[in-house]
Amino acid sequence: MPLDRSSLDHAVDSLSDVLRDLAVQIHENPELRFEEHKAAAWIADTVERHSGVRVERGTGGLATALNAEIGAGAGPTIAVLAEYDALPEIGHACGHNLIAAGAVGAFLALVRHAEDLAGTVRFIGTPAEEGGGGKIELLEANVFDGVDAAMMYHPFDRDILAHRSLACLWLDMKFVGKPSHAAVAPWDGQSALTACMDTFRLVDSQRVHFRDGVRVHGFITDGGQAVNIIPEHAACQFSVRAREQDELERVRAIVERCARGAALACGVEVEIIPRRGYRDLRSNLAMARRFGTALEELGRTARLSDARAGNGSTDMGDISHAIPSIHPCLAICDQGETMCHERRFAEFAKSKRGIDTMLVAAKAMARTIADLLEDDSLLAEVKREFAESNNVGPVT
Ligand SMILES: [Zn+2]
Known part of the structure; x- marks a missing residue:
């Protein structure tokens, strides 16, 4: 039976206090790359307490990496990724606390409808995005084996579905x-x-x-x-x-x-x-557009790209070369008001606006995952685009 999308939204809403508390707790205890021990423990505990799903700690040999999964053995596997490391001196000025809470929200919403899932959903906690390349280590440790598509979102100063990274x-x-x-x-x-x-x-x-x-x-x-x-x-x-x-x-x-x-x-x-370092990010446009549709259903309109917005780098780039991926950016402040790695951005990463955006991201990711699991033609299009952009010929 197809999953009722509004029931995913309601699941996220019912967890809003839990997700806000998790985001704020991580924000108030910034930990640098590979040292995210408290954050990883809080995330794992939150997932277990509200789902009953066991969370693996130390995934892929990285002490602060996490993995959990639910769903049917058959069907595709879609991963939602969390980051939770902070920056020296300026704390959660990249808003990774919100990335973590949003990924937890999407996963928990889908867990509540586990019996209706047409495939497998994985939650992967990825350490050390800020210069450590945790995702690359997890990729090389075969943690992403069997994943058909991967997604996360990133706080920003505007909504962009497929922003380039260097x-x-x-x-x-x-x-x-x-x-x-x-x-x-x-x-x-x-x-x-x-x-x-x-x-x-x-x-x-x-x-x-x-x-x-x-x-x-x-x-x-x-x-x-x-x-x-x-x-x-x-x-x-x-x-x-x-x-x-x-x-x-x-x-x-x-x-x-x-x-x-x-x-x-x-x-x-x-x-x-x-x-x-990291590879450039190749956002999967078919998946990014579907995420955009989910956002619109939630009352938020995003551009596909914006040449005037600056570009950073992310280890999600490496994932995007291995697996069809998206890394949409969602505003937690007004355009141009501040930007990642500025002190004011850290303030927004614990603000009501930041939390509200995190909840929208959780809903949009849960909806997009449900789409990928249920809509065979979407996943086929996603894989075709990925194969063509990697010049290995179309998959059949
Ligand atoms: Zn970041």
């Missing part, structure tokens, strides 16, 4: 020079800090050659030892981002060349340690 990587650079007394014998020293700073200047000089959408930004993680010593060591970290993987690699080579050039000019050594 491929990214990180470069740690360590410069080693020669220390000397900065006043008595500066000529004896070779400054690691000067090479570090020159790297930033050289990178800036190359920006004219970057393609649209490229972002290169860095900060100094070690600026020397004392004011009266020519710095023997200095270090910085760069993030390189681009719309496409090949441009990412091209710009990465330029940034590395700048560091080597700066080191050569200063007579110091440089070690460059690359760290794998």
Whole structure:
């Protein structure tokens, strides 16, 4: 029997206090990537208390990852993803507390109608989106095996169904020079800090050659030892981002060349340690549009895309290359009022508007999952689009 969509909405509404409390509790206890022990425990407890479904902790070998599932053995498997890590100093300024509560809400609403589900629904708690790539580790640990489609939502300053995100990587650079007394014998020293700073200047000089959408930004993680010593060591970290993987690699080579050039000019050594980042996000448009229809039924209209909105990076990008995925953005403040990673955004992530948006997201995700489970032609279209965008030919 098809699932009555309004009964999913009612289930979310009946849990609104529980979901709000969970979102606020996580917000008030920000934990950094891979250290989300309290948040993971609260999420798992909430799911178990309100569903009776057992939640696996430590999924895929990650201590703060979670997995739960319900439904029939036959039929497709759709996953709803939670994030719950925070940022240093500025806490839940990316609103991952709302992502977690929204995913819990969608899952619990579907659990209440488990007997009517035409397939399997999985709740996957994914740690460390902020620079840790928890989803990539879970993907490589085969946690996503058997999942036909995956979804999550992200708080933002406007409603966008299929917002682009950039491929990214990180470069740690360590410069080693020669220390000397900065006043008595500066000529004896070779400054690691000067090479570090020159790297930033050289990178800036190359920006004219970057393609649209490229972002290169860095900060100094070690600026020397004392004011009266020519710095023997200095270090910085760069993030390189681009719309496409090949441009990412091209710009990465330029940034590395700048560091080597700066080191050569200063007579110091440089070690460059690359760290794998995230792939660009390929939102599945068929699924994104269906999520948009669900939003409209809930009284909210979203654009498919918005070229004026800025783009970040997310490990959901890696999931989107492996499985048909969506990562819609939903406003928790007015357009342009503030943005992810700003202190004011953290305020909105615990506001009534943030909570109300989280409840709408939970309903829209639950409805979209029900659609994917019940509407064979939708899932076929989703898979066809995915296969074509990955150039592996249409699935049959
Ligand atoms: Zn985020």
